[in-house]
Amino acid sequence: MAPAIALQQKSRPFYPNRQSLEASWGLRSLPHSISKAKQSCLRFAERHLLTSSLIDAIEGHFTADREELINNITNEPDDSMSLVRLLLHSDQYNITGIVATTSYWLNSTVRPEAILNTTNVWDQVLDKLNLHSAVEFPTKAYLKSIVKAGHPVYGTDVFKEKTLSEGAKHLIDVVDGLPEDEMLHVGGWGGVQTLAEALKYVRSTRKPQQTDDFVSKLRLYTISDQDNAGPWIRFNFPRLHYIASIHGFNAYTEATWTGFSGGVGSDTSLTNQEYSTKNFQIGPLGPYYPDIRYSMEGDTPTFLHTMVNGINGGPEDHPEWGGWGGRYDLVDPSRQTLHYSAGSHSPIVSVNNSCGSNHISYTVNPLETITLSGLSTYDPDEGLPGHSNGLEYSWWQYKEPSATMDTGVQHIPTLNFTLSERGKVASVKIPSAEEACIPVQADANVGMGIQKTCQQYHVIFEVKGSGEPPIRRYKRVILKVRSPLLDGEEEV
CATH class of the missing domain: 2.60.40.10 (Immunoglobulins)
Known part of the structure; x- marks a missing residue:
């Protein structure tokens, strides 16, 4: 199953009193001037998060200002790992949607309930997480409200469906509700047929300029192509900001994003089972972080790419700058066809x-x-x-x-x-x-x-x-x- 997560921007207040703010940032022993400087940085971070915090997990859709995820977590353990990782960093993102979709390996089933199973224990960790963050984590009720499902069909077969899936409807609503200066980051963890479904619907129901405006709001980062909808999207919407590793089908060792998971000859000191058991498979969320089978957190680069950490180019719309999600150069064959010369x-x-x-x-x-x-x-x-x-x-x-x-x-x-x-x-x-x-x-x-x-x-x-x-x-x-x-x- 491929869950898709969409994060809407919403106001996330600071802690209600200075004492809790100082406790979480260790400001009590600092001079008042430094305390003010740190508060200023916190306020800047809050504003920045509100403009780049959407994760689309419909197996791989992201936006710069909000994020929505599309993924298939039931049959791929690394997707479940990445979902836990996302939740633990969800104070940095405005997640507007999580959409369960199909993929190559699970091509006729969607399991939104598997996503909800992970979020059901969220209340058990929420207070402690909020203790260590300058902005609030999303609530369990909010996470539950944004979990949606795409059609249980593979790739472009979604175009045979007579009605829009709830995942596609939600994605369209999120984009339409974005302020003029915000974007939606969509992270594709599996197949991207739900995004293809939404784009095809928008193009068939709106004027060309309105469609272009809709597409300009999207920033997509996929974990390679896991169905035939990705190539369809790139062919039909060549101006879409689309980050992907293009290689032979299932030849994931050729992809850029695998640098996070580790590969042959890489440093596995932080990506082995012993480290995972000791550091990740603990607490209420621990049981939802499975053992390593194929790779570790293979889908995490889709949102690490936009994490506001000072080095990532994603939040500033510069994937060529590189960062935790890899570095990507522009490949735009369509530019050669815009003018005959x-x-x-x-x-x-x-x-x-x-x-x-x-x-x-x-x-x-x-x-x-x-x-x-x-x-x-x-x-x-x-x-x-x-x-x-x-x-x-x-x-x-x-x-x-x-x-x-x-x-x-x-x-x-x-x-x-x-x-x-x-x-x-x-x-x-x-x-x-x-x-x-x-x-x-x-x-x-x-x-x-x-x-x-x-x-x-x-x-x-x-x-x-x-x-x-x-x-x-x-x-x-x-x-x-x-x-x-x-x-x-x-x-x-």
């Missing part, structure tokens, strides 16, 4: 005024010279900024297709190319009959006796485009050598 386009290849991908063929005589002209080839990028180098041309012989088992040909002579017109035109001299044609014994049952079989030469005209990256296109020319008469044969 920014793209790289295929050259249009023509030989003897024949263009297109089909080959052309000529029957030639031994020792004949044939001219192949690529003068009609052109560059669709010619004259565009950054395309000043022009096309590059090359003619070459593809020998392998000329040597076949049925002809018994072993030696393929090398063709000579004489180039002109800056490489656009090639004159090709056909080998002699002695080289190009060999006598072979035909099938005795046919009664054809001895005949000559001549080779076919494959000439490739290769054109390299002027864009970046350069695109190559080709034209194949097949030169079929006409068989000469055998001694004693008469021409008919």
Whole structure:
């Protein structure tokens, strides 16, 4: 099951009296001036938290100002670990929703009750947690109110559903209720079909500008792709701020986020079972923090990325700065398609005024010279900024297709190319009959006796485009050598 958590901004007051504030921050023995400075920092932290505190756990949706989580905690122990970790840091986030969704490993079931089981013991730890925080942790009642469910279907199959899931409705409501200067961080711990469902609904019911405004509010961080909804979202909403490791399906060792969980050769002093038992599997929440099976807290990077700790770039909308959730550089292929001049386009290849991908063929005589002209080839990028180098041309012989088992040909002579017109035109001299044609014994049952079989030469005209990256296109020319008469044969 993939829970999705959404955190709405709400007022979180300071402790009601100075005594409790000083006790929690150890201010009693400090000079009054330092005490005021710390209070100022606390107030700054409170304001900052209120603008970047939403976690969406619908298997991986996050926003910068609020957070919503989407995950599948029932079948993946590390998801349960991450949920406990999130709750223990929920004073730093304004969690607006937790949505149970499917994923690759649990593709037809959602279990919001498993999330509620964890939050049911929240009252037992809440007072002690509040003792150590300058702002209030969310209450058990509030957490219960924001646990929702997505449709129990896998990936883009959600588009077949006739009604919106409660998870998608909740996500839309949260985004629509955001102040103008706030964003929603969505953390994807499993499949992101609930987010895809919400985005598709918004696009189909609102004007393009309204849809763009909705998308601009979202900041998504997913634990790789765990269904086919993630690629669908990136393709259909290329402007969405989307953090993900793109790699082979289930090839999680290639992902950036695994740095938190530890891998082969990493320092596991804090990510082993002994440390976990001693430090995490204690107190009322301890039973909900399972033993390590596959990895430890694999989904935690989605919200560590936005934790306000002074080093993370997430709260400031700069994932390229790096931090506890990893460092991510911008990959935006859509930018190359916004303007024609920014793209790289295929050259249009023509030989003897024949263009297109089909080959052309000529029957030639031994020792004949044939001219192949690529003068009609052109560059669709010619004259565009950054395309000043022009096309590059090359003619070459593809020998392998000329040597076949049925002809018994072993030696393929090398063709000579004489180039002109800056490489656009090639004159090709056909080998002699002695080289190009060999006598072979035909099938005795046919009664054809001895005949000559001549080779076919494959000439490739290769054109390299002027864009970046350069695109190559080709034209194949097949030169079929006409068989000469055998001694004693008469021409008919």
